[in-house]
Amino acid sequence: MIIANNVTKKFGKLTVLNNVSATCNRGQCIALIGPNGSGKTTLVKSILGMVIPDSGFITFNDKNILHDWFYREQIGYMPQIGRYPENMTIGQLLNMMKDIRFKSGQASLDEDLIKEFKLPDLLQKRMRTLSGGTTQKVSAALAFLFNPDVLILDEPTAGLDPLASEILKEKIIAEKQKGKLILITSHILSELDDLITHVIYMQDGNLLFHKDIEKLREDTGEKKLSRAIASVMQKC
């Protein structure tokens, strides 16, 4: 569904992505793992067209995304640090996004997360006054709101309380079972164990491996993802 082809991106002299190629298919739940500054977020942003690669290209459903924009209709994106217009209230923000993005004839809105995070009680609050965790909840709710085929979640559970993060996890599993493609970057490996089907490991802008989780467990002889990754990191 999403194919990255030799994507290279430099910020000044720093090579953030170095010839990264990957193929992501429907029904997969892929974890993007790697140390800080390994290029995970940049890769995610290039898929969204927010960062434009210096060379290489990315296709979405066999169409180059470079001059396309419509494909983003099928993506729900939850940013690592959600930044929203500060003067808007949560209610205004949600209404604006629905107004801009929702078209009649589309599958109905998915407001499960809004309800489960109890956002309707906070609709009058301005975005500027929200705590980091509440902002994350809004980001998550927005990512799932339009029933997209692809979900891109950048550190989804960072800053969420245990209850909210459990709600989000269950939602991710539910969406995965509907056959959607889910891309997650996270540092909390223990959380990913029962979610993911594939692992992409990145380091210093290079994609080191892209494996099935079962294959990874076999290769390393470890059951837990965190241990498996740790043993890989030691070898590198």
Added chain:
Amino acid sequence: MKKIIKYVIVDIMRNKIVIAYTLLLLAISFSLFNLEDNTDKGLLGLMNIVLIIVPLICIIFSTIYVYNSAEFIELLVSQPLQRKHIWISLFAGIAIALTLAFVVGVGIMVLLYSFTATGLILIGVGLILSVIFVAIALLAAVYTRDKAKGIGIAVLLWLYFSIIFDGLVLFILFQFADYPLDKAMLVLSGLNPIDTGRILVLLKMDVSALMGYTGAVFQNFFGTAIGMGITLLVMFLWMIVPVSLSVRKFRRKDL
């Protein structure tokens, strides 16, 4: 696209600066017309204000606004929207809000006190200058990541167009005083929208005689339909070129 313009305008109206700007223009135009019995004098005073203050407020407000809506832009870019449309909507939203402020602040007063061809031209020049300086501000903002630097560049650009450019023209005039420069002056004035605006208004006020022989050349040029057409075209280019350059840059910008 209409929806984004709507949200930009609602947001601008919510912050009070544009309303303060409207009131400022209203106060200036009201007091200038009431200061003198002769409305032509009031118009002349108003022209000077329009040519200095309108570009200044437009360029600085727009630059700061673009930087402050970084979050909004970032949010929209990850949605199924064309980048070109996002940027043009932002431009249109700011331009509409500021021209509206100008119409309320200056336009209504001019129509009430001095409903003449000169008055109408002054309104037209003010509107065009508002849009041009929003366009220039967007260009400055898209090329610099740093907010302070971007605002600094905007201030410098305003300084250039309203003061430095005239100094340069004077310098050229004195250096080449032995040569016939009338035609060259025409071209030079086209390089600065504020100057073009000033000439347009002054010529309609019939004070061009004060400008000597060059004034006669100007009268000959701007007085004709072709001259007027070319002037409008130049002003139009001053809007289109910065906007299209900034769109080109924004389409390839990393966010």
